[in-house]
Amino acid sequence: MGNKTHYTKAGWLIDGSGAPIQKRVLLTVTNGIIENISPYRKDTLPAPRLVTDLSRCTLLPPLVDCHVHLTLSGSTDRRVRELQMEGDYDICRHHIEDHLHYLFSHGVLAVRDGGDHFSHTLLYKTQSEQSGTGKDPVIIKTTGTALHKKNRYGTFLGKAVSGNEKLETAVKNILSSADHIKLIHSGINSLTEFGTETAAQFSLEELQHIITLAQSRGKKVMVHANGKVPVELALQAGCHSIEHGFFMGDENLRRMADTRTVWIPTAVTMKAALDNLEFAHGVGKADVIARTLDHQLQQLAKARQYGVRVATGTDSGCSGIIHGESAAEEIKLFLQAGYSLSEAIECATSQGAELLGIDQLSTIKKGMPAHFIVARATPAMVPRKLSYLEAVYLHGKPCDKSFFNKL
Ligand SMILES: [Zn+2]
Incomplete structure (x- = not known):
């Protein structure tokens, strides 16, 4: 032989x-x-x-998408979305399978899932690994369910926590079965008022405690954060990646370059919101969304200049953001922000693979x-x-x- x-x-x-x-x-x-x-x-x-x-x-x-929601399809129809958010596992399982095919056919062979309320994606991953037949060619890393503060944004992606004990239990629970922790640490971007920032959800001490717990198990913490204060706290606490980071400001970008924290700008979320505004039932003003997208591309241009580690992620599954195709759309937006093609592909491949800890896809x-x-x-x-x-x-x-x- x-x-x-x-x-x-x-x-x-x-x-x-x-x-x-x-x-x-x-x-x-x-x-x-x-x-x-x-x-x-x-x-x-x-x-x-x-x-x-x-x-x-x-x-x-092969491409890596660092921010997806596998149970959701990207439909802009509110009723369809509600069904997907509330659906039981048997319904969701089929959606996840479809989405993995979309991803594969666009060359996306690894994804980092940012959670769903019922942890269906984690169950899917566990079952497909256990069955042995589940040789899905798309590698899934998932948080199962994300964590957010009671009465704050994040219900459809995660579980609300309040009180130190509950927080600690929830974090340990996730760490025992999931690949990473996802914290929802701010609100979402306003689509009606430009640059509105929301308050942080977690205190610095809480963030530090969660990150220490995760690191003791060799796991990373991804933090959904928009606005100066939420991003600054997350960086100070030592999180591994900032998700979205809209309106985080110049100082935070410089901090990210120093700390080597990875930024996932998800610019395509704003493009999708703009493209669908006329047809979806959501609220929003076209000029505000267009300016927000433009502002994010300006932040991205600075990130490139400062040497920030950036990886592509799409938030696919959210309204108007289609699995697979959106990975290509995000690459196009990186080019628009001034990245060369080979730099944009680095962000869409090896930078993501390193963040996800997938050595074979680099x-x-x-x-x-x-x-x-x-x-x-x-x-x-x-x-x-x-x-x-x-x-x-x-x-x-x-x-x-x-x-x-x-x-
Ligand atoms: Zn997300």
């Missing part, structure tokens, strides 16, 4: 490290591991039967498993072509197309 070596010719390679796009490379893959990446020349190519020709394609690492380089997604496109077309992928390769082999076509 010899080693099985196969070669792949790629027109362009975006390796996920933020390095410049490479042209015309040959990937040497042995037993599913990348053995070499080198420029190719016609006269040095191996025998054609050993080579897969993707010379008209761009290869990039950059495309020597010694790594040959996991990559293929767009039949020039790099310039890649963001749009993520919705029409040519193939998804795992361990050097193309995945069964039936997983794409199931829907």
